[in-house]
Amino acid sequence: MIDKVLIPPVDEPTLPVGCDYLVGIDDTGFAYDNTELSINKGETVCWIWNDETMAHNVAQIANEGDTARMIGGAYSGEAMTSVDYRLTFDEDQTFLYMCEPHATMDMAGKVIVGTGIEQVQDSPSDNYGDDDDNNTPGFTVILLGIAAIAAVMVSRRQ
């Protein structure tokens, strides 16, 4: 037992230089071997396989279960038996992707970056006027709290 703790495992996989996470093809040949990752902002995921029987790729999709790639999304290019595709994620987001030739076989995966929630610049709900501050419960509660403290202080002085 003690030996197992002290001696590091010999077969620990080594990551290629520049990669924080590695995604390959699993033993079935029709799935990624690492289908859900949680990473920090600034980290790099590497999709790497060599001499696979089937050709695969990495294509970003807009929604889970999509079988058509997202227009303008990340794309490793045409499916190939050997691929080295790397993405560094700098923003909070949930990155969904699939393999085009095998999308209908559910060959897909996701990368959750940071909070997993993208910061949207122009959300439709912001178009309903400038009274956002008045509708923010947390903000209102803080103001009421300060008013109550002030009222107590004023009444104590009198």
Ligand SMILES: [Cu+2]
């Ligand atoms: Cu595939």
